[in-house]
Amino acid sequence: MSWQIERKLAERLADETGYYKYPFGTRRAMALCYPNTYEVAMSNLGMQIIYREVNERADWLCERAFLPDKELAALYAKERSPLLTLENGRPLCDFEIIGLSVSFEMDYFNIPAMLEQGRVPVLAADREETDPLVVMGGPVAFFNPEPLSPFVDVCLIGEGEGLIHSFLDAYTAGREAGESRQALLRRLAKVPGVYVPSLYRHEYDEDGRLRAIVPEDGAPASVRRQWRELTGPGETVVATPHTEFGAMYLIEIARGCGRHCRFCMAGYCYRRPRVRPLEYVKEAVLRGKRLGKKIGLMGAAISDYPYIDELVEFIRSQGLAFSCASLRADSITPAIVKGLAESGQKTITLAPEAGSTHMRDIINKGITEEHLLHSIDLATAAGIRHVRMYIMIGLPMETDEDIEGIVTMTRRVQAHMASIGNKGKITLSINPFIPKPCTPFQWMAMTDQKTVEKRLSYIKKALDKDKQIEILAEPLRQCYIQGVLARGDRRVGQLLALAHQYGGVKGWKRAVKELRFDVQGFLYTERPVDAVLPWSVLDMGLDANYLVKELELARKGAFTIPCFDGCRRCHVCGGGDGDGMD
Structure with a gap:
């Protein structure tokens, strides 16, 4: 290791509070890798929770590795150094297990690059007995891991706090028994929530459609998603x-969402909704205070937290500022916006997702324009003058009238702000809809890119000249690559592997052409509801027909009420004990 790389890693570690560092070789060793830079990775609370869970065991140590930023990448290239962990500066190939925490599709391109730089064979099929076992967790692991299946040996399906321990216990037992790599994989496949891609054969028909997923070597026919009550720390x-x-101390106050927005993968795969006890959250706030941090509240719908007003009042009583992600316009309260304003927040972020009542009914958003205007009233009264709204275009069953509805809604919001003396800015964050696995829209086609470009152009032309309105949009090329990655099968994994050879995301187009992958047919063709989907082997605990019924309700614009105590509609709760096995 060059002294320059060593110094940079040491400086980074010295600025941290709360890391674990054990002498290498005193315990079994796992490297936890996030396929993005340190700055992005260390904002991910899920990765931090798993880091703590492993390091608090008596038999394992866990170190971290990240995609090098530009400065570090130049040093690595200059020294031809392998990718090193932060704590002890060890190359990835020195670890028994490499854990990948994956949350976003565009990070897929970084995974083969990190493995290669860590001196680990990129393809699972090329790994030998002494090579590390590459294990993937995080949201995409249990939504649809197939595009990454060429690179990983094992996927953890579900929430990791409990699952990581049952996995490590089985791994340790297999290693102590002297099992071969293949025998170890078969052992791991018997652990609830552990999916071993190599033990499942994908069969295609003559038209190239996935026909069947066949388990081999005694692997289970399906792998059940694991979830648990929020009994452990989440900060x-x-x-x-x-x-x-x-500047923030992150605290997860709730997990899961019962609102049934039909586009939202997290809403279905993190079901059921759970909240952390108020007393625990207050204690976590005080721990953040001791570090001199602002409080960052994490959860799918912060304003739905049943004790939110009392929590906000407690945070402010401690002289602390706080922040949170977007708020639901139908559950926002004066206490929330007052606390945000006192914390220095200048913008309220709302997520109507669509501009028309017609479209919001289809996606089951459950909020009205009146909810938006009321939220703006509360924010303005508290001194928050700017409004940011998240909008999707290209939604299923969307019409030109729905696009006009975005413009009309924005103008009405602007007029309402003016009527109450608010001269703040409106920011529209507009992105194309991407169908996601395990949602009622998983079978739907994406709206073709030219149509989305036309509709986005129309919105910009109608609103862009107004200096009080700002329009932000993600690059469409990336969105349509995400569309392929989100619902891809193992053939998309071949695309990723070839794109890696050609330089990563910049090699995507060349790989598509060389493999003659029909991107347009893949994205723009609606799939039959009885199709075998790449993620069909994964069981989210939902009733077999539940998503189909929700799709039918979407076509009718019918409303599905939120989750409630005693609800048995989707069968996730089903009277079970919360271990994912009910």
Whole structure:
């Protein structure tokens, strides 16, 4: 290791509070890798929670590795150094297990690059007995891991706090028994929530459609998603100033959402909704206070937290500022916006997702324009003058009238702000809809890119000249690559592997052409509801017909009420004990 790389890693570690560091070789060793830079990775609370869970065991140590930023990448290239972990500066190939925490599709391109730089064979099929076992967790692991299946040996399906321990226990037992790599994989496949891609054969028909997923070597026919009650800690483990949220102490106050928005993968795969006890959250706030941090509240719908007003009042009584992600316009309260304003927040972020009642009914958003205007009233009264709204275009069953509805809604919001003396800015964050696995829209086609470009252009032309309105949009090329990755099968994994050879995301187009992958047919063709989907082997605990019924309700614009105590509609709760096995 060059002294320059060593110094940079040491400086980064010295700025942290709460990391674990054990002498290498005193325990079994796992490297936890996030396929993006340190600044992005250390803003991910899920990765931090798993880092703590492994390191608090008596038999394992866990170190971290990240995609090098530009400065570090130049040093690595200059020294031809393998990718090193932060704690002890060890190359990835020195570890028994490499854990990948994956949350976003565009990070897929970084995974083969990190493995290669860590001196680990990129393809699972090329790994030998002494090579590390590559294990993937995080949201995409249990939504649809197939595009990454060429690179990983094992996927953890579900929430990791409990699952990581049953996995490590089985792994340790297999290693102590002297099992071969293949025997170890068969052992691991018997652990609830563990999916071993190599033990499942994908069969295609003559038209190239996935026909069947066949388990081999005694692997289970399906792998059940694991979830648990929020009994363990859910807050910042390693505090560092060098992240997107460096000034914040992150606290997860709730997990899952019962609102049934039909486009939202997290709403279905993190079901059922759970909340952390208020007393625990208050204690976590005080731990953040001792570090001198602002409080960052994490959860799918912060304003739905049943104790939110009391929590906000407690945070402010401690002289602390707080922040949170977008708020639901139908559950926002005066206490929330007052607390945000006192914390220095200048913008209220709302997510109507669509501009027309017709479209919001289809996606089951459950909020009205009146909810939006009321939220703006509360924010304005508290001193928050700017409004940011998340909008999707290209939604299923969308019409030109729905696009006009976005413009009309924005103008009505602007007029309402003016009527109450608010001269603040409106920011529209507009992105194309991407169908996601395990949702009622998983079978739907994406709206073709030219249509989305036309509709986005129409919105910009109608609103862009107004200096009080700002329009932000993600690059469409990336969105349509995400569309392929989100619902791809193992053939998309071949695309990723070839794109890696050609330089990563910049090699995508060349790989598509060389493999003659029909991107347009893949994206723009609606799939039959009885199709075998790449993720069909994964069981989210939903009733077999539930998503089909929700799709039918979407076509009718019918409303599905939120989750409630005693609800048995989707069968996730089903009277079980919360271990994912009900």
